[in-house]
Amino acid sequence: MNARNQTDFLPLAGMLEVAGAGVQVPGRSLLQAASVQFIAGQVTAVLGPNGAGKSTLMSLLTGQRQSSHGHVRLAGKALSAHAPDELARLRACVAQETQVAFEFTVREVVELGRYPHRRKPSLNEADVVQQAMQATAVEHLQHRVLNTLSGGEKARVHLARALAQVWAPSQDQAARWLLLDEPTAALDLQHQHRMLQLVRAWASAQGVGVVAVLHDLNLALRYSDRCVVLRDGQVVGSGATADVLTPACIQEVWGVVAHPVLAQGGAVGTRQYLFEAPVQAA
């Protein structure tokens, strides 16, 4: 495991960067001196056991939390130096859980993703909303009240909202970002793959930077270009996913034995793992 990834030469414009950033709360440190670079056009998986600091890292990237030391930079500029309005047009976030007050319909919630564009709307706002709903297969639910949907359907609605938020490139062609905290947690098997295929396609076709917290290492291996592995608030590995997620790494970080198997079908050659149940503590 190499704690520092080799810095590829890339223009700063396409970079979301955490440099020596730490987060302390009274009595404990949630994240220590983390340095990670996220690259636009790639899917980066944020991995690690429960309580490893994944959500803390995400909250630094979204700007919801300030680091106690170190820096978070977007396109070479401190994240906090970007105007909130401008930032909202560049990056969209989906939280682990979003509780929506009142009986807003699916369509109304997806429309809220267009809020940052209210002063300079695109030529056809309704189309953007419609297509975003199509992309996550929630179009048929558009007149339903969000709070009557299942957890997985809600997750897809919030992803559609995020897609609508960063639907088209900005005028200065600045890189767009999707920051997703456990986007697949509530989804069924098929939709887990569909969602990651979708954001994967956005990354490669549109150059969008995707950062996603994932728990399923096989999904990470299949759909992410790079990954960051956290344990106890420290970055213990980062780089190309297939390089980082070795059986040794999995054994060390998760305490689970992993046997590599080769996936059949479409993604031949992608390494997948079969996991052994951990030995129960006596």
Add this chain to the structure above:
Amino acid sequence: MKIVQHGDHRRLPAALVLGAGVLLLALSFVAGSARGAYAISPLQLWNVLLDMLGGSAQPTPEHLVFMNIRLPRLLLGVAAGAALGMSGALMQGLFRNPLADPGLIGVSSGAALAAGMTIVLGSLWFPDMPRTLGSWTLVAAAFAGSLLVTMLVYVLSQQDGVTRVGMMLLAGVAINALAGAGLGYLTFLATDEQLRNIQFWLLGSLGGARWSAVALVCSVVAVAVGAGLALAKPLNAIALGEAQAALLGVPVERIKRFAVLLTALAVGAVTATTGIIGFIGLVAPHCVRLVAGPDHRTVLPGSALLGAALVLAADSVARTMVKPAELPLGVLTAFVGVPFFLLLLRHFRSRL
């Protein structure tokens, strides 16, 4: 009535709802103009209005009654209902809680405590005040009281430079209880006559409408309602939670401060002149949401219109049911508002 079945819910289009709101307000305004201790027939009302527009003021009795008594009263009713209705919608949107109402942040209890103190202790502690401020004494004290108590609740909810709405809710409940206890102590001290004054003040009335006060309250409320409408889109985003709204670029802190300020000014000004008019702030936004859905671009103006219509309707009944005496308005707002609310609830929420 044509109702669009939208998946889970039947909703009417926003334009139709707002149109109905305007119509309802116009109807209750006309009804309120005509009815009262001195009945003015629709024809007489028409003549008075024509005279007014023509600039030739005929000193007929109906003209005098309408211009000096009824019109200021109606305008005060419109201002009161609009302020309460819209502030209720602002507070429910801000707290993301359909049980919130303007009173929650201390506007009403502050006004009530200050009014009670003026009634009971005013003549004792400040014997000169009625002479300098005249009939404005109670109004000024109540307005100051509502602003001070709201400010206290707001300050108590500050933490690390951020307004915690959960904290504001609890601080509001606590401070309201404290103000209630203070008022309770005042009623203990009060003479029978003072007690009766307090009681009537607490039940609200548009009876104190004088042109000078009405002009002032109407201007404050007009500005507040106009400014409040600008909060519609940010409040929609805040329905996703403050954190998500901030990620959409909503200046959440500024919106919170602004909503509290507008509510304090509008409801404070109204309550200081009319006493406490309950129920409108809670129920008007609910009615609009039931019929039109939760989009604040409809809920805010709709609640203002419906609030105004409900207050006028309640006041017409208050003035005529036991004429020439008057029932307290606070009693009637519930009598008029509750059936209306329940009717909508049954009609638009068949799924409950």
